[in-house]
């Protein structure tokens with residue numbers, strides 16, 4: 001969306017366009033012509049380079065106000081809210097006027113891993129206006145089954161600072177989490193660390209982020225130079241924060257009030273993520289290299305949104321560019337109706353179904369208005385989960401893809417750079433075709449050996465979560481998977497690894513390309529093999545991995561779960577709570593769920609089928625008292641299951657089958673718990689408290705989920721384990 005070192009010509013056009021005096025004569029004199037709102041030069045559409053920069057006025061005015069000042073101090077009339085593990089202490093601050101100081105609190109007392117779902121649960125996101133969303137800020141933090149934050153509690157508390165522990169904003173990429181604080185009056189967010197997408201969303205909204213020491217000083221009456229809040233960021237991010245957020249920054253850039261720093265990274269070895277960013281640089285000569293933290297503008301090859309997020313994108317674009325806005329390359333983008341089809345199954349969501357319908361309607365309006373690819377449900381059945389269909393149908397090897405959902409990184413299995421962004425960022429890039437990128441650091445996982453029977457890629461990523469991610473080695477990094485062991489994993493299994501880079505709080509996951517990938521892509525998209533080979537990326541031998549190179553011997557992986565912790569004792573339910581199944585004792589279950597973007601793929605179905613066949617051979621049905629749901633990731637997956645006879649097999653042993661789409665992961669469909677006492681073993685990606693109902697949720701592999709459904713307790717799959 002922003003130009004790096006725009007040429008004089010483009011600058012001149014920006015001025016002209018900004019002033020709405022983009023005359024035909026001027027354009028023709030520069031070999032340009034205007035086709036609709038597209039600028040064409042030498043038969044090439046250059047409008048992306050020009051038009052986005054000239055229409056940012058309204059949004060800029062909405063977001064910038066006079067924030068931030070050069071010196072930051074606390075407003076005497078405002079308050080600071082500490083999100084403590086002791087939930088009673090939060091209530092006393094919210095409702096009894098208790099004011100705490102940083103000096104009264106130890107960082108260990110603060111809540112860690114506050115996930116975006118706790119900040120804005122799914123039902124809160126059924127509102128698409130940020131001011132409405134703010135009324136239900138933190139509605140997901142529960143105590144004894146009750147909301148800690150009642151409606152408008154954050155707004156009414158008159159807070160300007162909010163404080164928490166490590167990894168603030170983990171989980172879903174939903175920008176609503178950052179919006180709920182911003183529109184409730186919070187302007188300074190203090191935490192020990194932030195999940196990358198959430199941090200970026202805060203930056204885009206103009207929020208300041210600081211540490212405990214800074215808060216102590218502020219509370220002691222000091223004023224702190226803005227520079228201290230921005231010093232850890234790259235020059236472009238600094239500019240975005242100093243100017244009050246993404247849109248005010250863009251407006252000033254277009255007005256030539258600020259300019260971007262030059263990129264002077266010399267030639268050198270690069271990782272896979274770096275190579276894809278480098279090849280997409282805007283405003284640089286071919287061959288320009290990048291290194292971690294370089295702030296650049298890069299072209300994206302495509303993206304998508306779903307009915308949970310599209311309404312905000314459409315609203316922002318209409319407000320920003322006017323009702324008649326157009327997208328230059330709609331065929332590269334898509335909308336999916338996949339997340340809320342089963343929302344009414346959750347009694348909690350029933351009162352909000354009118355809002356869900358508004359979201360659907362606005363997505364249809366957006367699709368018709370823009371002409372983006374349409375993956376709407378037909379007769380109430382979705383074509384599939386966006387991440388799954390995107391890799392089946394349009395993510396190509398070497399692509400740079402952005403979408404409004406945190407598990408966008410699943411596309412990394414196709415040797416592509418893919419990750420989730422918030423609605424503000426997506427609105428910008430879908431309009432322009434470009435986006436701002438801070439080149440991520442990388443961490444490499446060198447896979448060797450082969451998985452033992454009964455183990456899957458899910459066990460590998462649960463191991464990485466409990467080991468590397470827990471220590472924050474993966475934080476905000478591109479997780480690169482390669483080595484000889486990778487070739488033993490199917491492409492669907494690689495997608496599981498990349499998918500859960502999100503739970504590792506990584507920026508993304510990306511796998512090396514090999515012959516298996518070319519075969520898979522040929523089969524899925526009928527692509528030319530030579531072209532795929534030429535577009536594929538491999539890391540250079542001397543590439544630098546700030547997160548290190550970690551060898552994982554697949555043969556040493558054992559079946560694992562991520563356990564639900566004990567949230568009431570301050571141990572949150574978290575995907576990093578890894579445990580070997582052999583160590584957890586007898587855990588009885590009520591629900592087994594196999595599905596979601598992580599585990600609704602063809603190879604996951606093969607795993608479920610392997611266990612179901614064994615159960616059928618042993619004369620078993622799903623254990624009495626247990627419900628076993630399998631949800632197909634896409635129509636293609638369902639068709640395969642029918643063709644292979646798995647569909648029939650599943651039904652014959654008592655599995656409840658659900659049409660393609662997503663549900664349990666956001667509490668919007670069959671498979672979620674209804675009562676606190678229920679225990680679920682699930683092949684989905686996250687077990688954050690309350691996300692899939694009030695019960696306890698163990699994450700596990702498709703094999704474990706299926707085996708457990710027949711034994712009634714969490715069971716690692718091995719041949720013969722269902723025979724009496």
Ligand code: SF4
Pocket residue numbers: 339385386405406407596597598662663665666684685
């Ligand atoms: S599990 Fe479902 S809700 Fe979660 S990211 Fe995947 S598709 Fe979206």
